[in-house]
Amino acid sequence: MSNIREVSRLAGVSTATVSRALRNPELVSKESQRKVMEAVERLNYRPNMLARNFRSERSYSIVILTPSIASPFYSRVTRGVELAAQNRGYSVLLGDTRDSLRREDEYIELVETRLADGIIQFRPSEENSEIARRANFPIVYACGCADTALPSVRIDNIEAARSIVNYFLSLGHRRIATICGQPENPHSIDRLVGYRRALQEADVTLDPELIVHADDYSMASGVKAGSRIARLNDLPTALFCMNDEIAIGAIQSLKRAGFSVPEDISVAGFDNIDFARHYDPPLTTIDQPSDEIGQIACNMLIDQIEGRPNSQNNVILDYDLIVRASSGTVRPD
Amino acid sequence: MSNIREVSRLAGVSTATVSRALRNPELVSKESQRKVMEAVERLNYRPNMLARNFRSERSYSIVILTPSIASPFYSRVTRGVELAAQNRGYSVLLGDTRDSLRREDEYIELVETRLADGIIQFRPSEENSEIARRANFPIVYACGCADTALPSVRIDNIEAARSIVNYFLSLGHRRIATICGQPENPHSIDRLVGYRRALQEADVTLDPELIVHADDYSMASGVKAGSRIARLNDLPTALFCMNDEIAIGAIQSLKRAGFSVPEDISVAGFDNIDFARHYDPPLTTIDQPSDEIGQIACNMLIDQIEGRPNSQNNVILDYDLIVRASSGTVRPD
Numbered sequence: 001m002s003n004i005r006e007v008s009r010l011a012g013v014s015t016a017t018v019s020r021a022l023r024n025p026e027l028v029s030k031e032s033q034r035k036v037m038e039a040v041e042r043l044n045y046r047p048n049m050l051a052r053n054f055r056s057e058r059s060y061s062i063v064i065l066t067p068s069i070a071s072p073f074y075s076r077v078t079r080g081v082e083l084a085a086q087n088r089g090y091s092v093l094l095g096d097t098r099d100s101l102r103r104e105d106e107y108i109e110l111v112e113t114r115l116a117d118g119i120i121q122f123r124p125s126e127e128n129s130e131i132a133r134r135a136n137f138p139i140v141y142a143c144g145c146a147d148t149a150l151p152s153v154r155i156d157n158i159e160a161a162r163s164i165v166n167y168f169l170s171l172g173h174r175r176i177a178t179i180c181g182q183p184e185n186p187h188s189i190d191r192l193v194g195y196r197r198a199l200q201e202a203d204v205t206l207d208p209e210l211i212v213h214a215d216d217y218s219m220a221s222g223v224k225a226g227s228r229i230a231r232l233n234d235l236p237t238a239l240f241c242m243n244d245e246i247a248i249g250a251i252q253s254l255k256r257a258g259f260s261v262p263e264d265i266s267v268a269g270f271d272n273i274d275f276a277r278h279y280d281p282p283l284t285t286i287d288q289p290s291d292e293i294g295q296i297a298c299n300m301l302i303d304q305i306e307g308r309p310n311s312q313n314n315v316i317l318d319y320d321l322i323v324r325a326s327s328g329t330v331r332p333d
Numbered sequence: 334m335s336n337i338r339e340v341s342r343l344a345g346v347s348t349a350t351v352s353r354a355l356r357n358p359e360l361v362s363k364e365s366q367r368k369v370m371e372a373v374e375r376l377n378y379r380p381n382m383l384a385r386n387f388r389s390e391r392s393y394s395i396v397i398l399t400p401s402i403a404s405p406f407y408s409r410v411t412r413g414v415e416l417a418a419q420n421r422g423y424s425v426l427l428g429d430t431r432d433s434l435r436r437e438d439e440y441i442e443l444v445e446t447r448l449a450d451g452i453i454q455f456r457p458s459e460e461n462s463e464i465a466r467r468a469n470f471p472i473v474y475a476c477g478c479a480d481t482a483l484p485s486v487r488i489d490n491i492e493a494a495r496s497i498v499n500y501f502l503s504l505g506h507r508r509i510a511t512i513c514g515q516p517e518n519p520h521s522i523d524r525l526v527g528y529r530r531a532l533q534e535a536d537v538t539l540d541p542e543l544i545v546h547a548d549d550y551s552m553a554s555g556v557k558a559g560s561r562i563a564r565l566n567d568l569p570t571a572l573f574c575m576n577d578e579i580a581i582g583a584i585q586s587l588k589r590a591g592f593s594v595p596e597d598i599s600v601a602g603f604d605n606i607d608f609a610r611h612y613d614p615p616l617t618t619i620d621q622p623s624d625e626i627g628q629i630a631c632n633m634l635i636d637q638i639e640g641r642p643n644s645q646n647n648v649i650l651d652y653d654l655i656v657r658a659s660s661g662t663v664r665p666d
Contacts, residue, residue: 047446049448050392053383070405070607075402091394112379114379114381219608274552
């Protein structure tokens with residue numbers, strides 16, 4: 001690749017003029033500007049941005065910490081982050097933590113050694129995280145939960161869960177089960193609060209047998225948890241799963257056990273991943289504005305990095321209840 | 334964050350000694366080394382790696398160019414890249430090109446301006462790409478096709494498609510349809526070669542009506558293409574879809590039209606994404622070693638960057654035919 005001296009020689013101007021023409025074109029004459037751009041074009045010159053980064057002590061990149069890049073929901077949030085970052089001249093470094101705190105720490109190190117300017121954290125939990133202890137750098141939580149002191153973008157998980165259970169109640173369901181993620185997962189905690197609240201408000205007695213915890217938010221865990229639901233002596237008439245993957249796995253188990261969805265049992269998920277509408281039956285779910293969450297989180301982070309004040313510290317976005325064929329009125333006894 | 338002068342002051346040694354203790358500990362005394370590490374620990378000092386990058390003219394990061402980060406298959410390849418990169422001290426920059434050449438060019442620019450040391454290209458096509466013209470930088474093609482002069486890691490798409498059609502033939506099928514991606518897509522081209530080859534070898538006359546092109550590799554396009562198959566006067570008894578998303582969409586359309594899978598028509602996909610096993614019916618498909626493709630591509634790229642010779646320029650990995658409930662013997666007439 002050619003260097004700035006070759007550009008200066010071909011354009012017949014000093015290297016300082018080349019540098020100014022590229023960075024502050026208003027400081028050079030139109031004629032010099034034209035000569036420099038012609039030489040840049042002919043030599044296919046690209047400035048070495050490592051020098052800019054070194055001088056400015058900035059990397060112009062941000063890290064996303066995601067529990068799994070292969071998760072359909074998080075990868076859509078990532079897409080939103082990437083779009084906003086590229087628009088503002090930043091790159092996105094991929095921190096696939098695989099839910100490992102050790103891997104998370106290695107990515108925090110990137111910010112501490114100046115290789116990234118800030119972090120977007122997808123993991124909803126701050127538990128055991130080094131971030132809370134070391135967070136003297138720009139950070140935004142995306143998709144998190146209530147009670148984060150740090151800047152965040154999310155939906156109201158409690159209200160969203162409550163609206164699904166209220167929808168089931170409006171169809172006549174009273175025996176409504178739920179499959180949560182891990183008990184300590186903040187999404188599970190918030191969504192369980194919403195589930196309980198809706199039932200209490202409708203004077204439906206909580207049956208602890210109807211609250212099942214999956215091992216994690218995967219389809220395989222949904223299959224396992226769904227077979228526990230299928231083995232209950234008295235099958236619930238409705239089932240709220242705390243993400244779409246769990247719902248898909250649970251429906252697979254219910255069908256295998258000989259039950260029809262929604263005739264025997266209505267099922268709903270959460271997130272509205274692309275597969276939800278193409279499942280059999282298509283899945284009733286909560287649509288999270290995943291792209292928008294990513295874009296807003298990214299812009300909030302870059303504002304922090306560039307020292308602009310954030311107008312809002314915690315942004316709460318709207319969700320939609322999407323009703324599809326996996327849910328219907330309660331079956332007659 | 335603390336700086337090297339504070340470390341030097343606390344440790345009671347020169348900044349040059351601090352620098353040596355961190356980079357070449359064998360050059361300093363054990364006592365100095367101990368003092369420096371204690372001071373580093375107490376001050377939570379992290380060296381500014383932007384200086385290292387500037388001096389070495391290296392960014393220690395690589396870019397992946399992916400047509401869609403939200404694609405379940407590409408996101409698993411990405412996970413493999415990320416794992417290998419982190420093991421070798423490199424970061425992965427996310428280039429979500431959304432199949433746009435303009436966005437792709439902006440990421441190529443990162444390498445040309447030294448903000449990345451090389452590129453892993455997921456897009457199988459070199460058509461209209463700036464890479465071929467400008468590729469004076471390290472690059473590896475992952476998941477590509479035959480006929481790439483540049484280093485690549487992939488499976489044999491022609492053979493994999495041929496093995497699916499041979500499997501259908503072994504079950505007694507003769508009227509076998511296929512849904513391809515876009516006609517110019519190299520995956521479609523290779524897999525169509527394999528489809529034709531298997532039929533020719535079995536002396537089955539090709540029926541052009543049975544070759545349908547989807548708009549792209551999405552489920553929505555699979556729905557559209559599947560409804561064209563469902564409307565054929567003489568329904569084929571088997572259908573090979575060139576990825577799992579198309580297969581899922583096509584099955585949805587076939588079911589809506591009143592057909593049973595596999596009783597009326599056997600269906601197979603390609604890739605073995607996580608959803609394939611959880612669909613109804615679970616999907617027969619080709620399992621690509623996605624994680625391994627990503628890891629090998631990443632290691633080949635870093636070898637190029639670091640000037641080590643690659644023992645192989647084009648790596649071809651094994652695939653597996655996974656038989657699940659979406660396919661069965663031909664229906665009796």
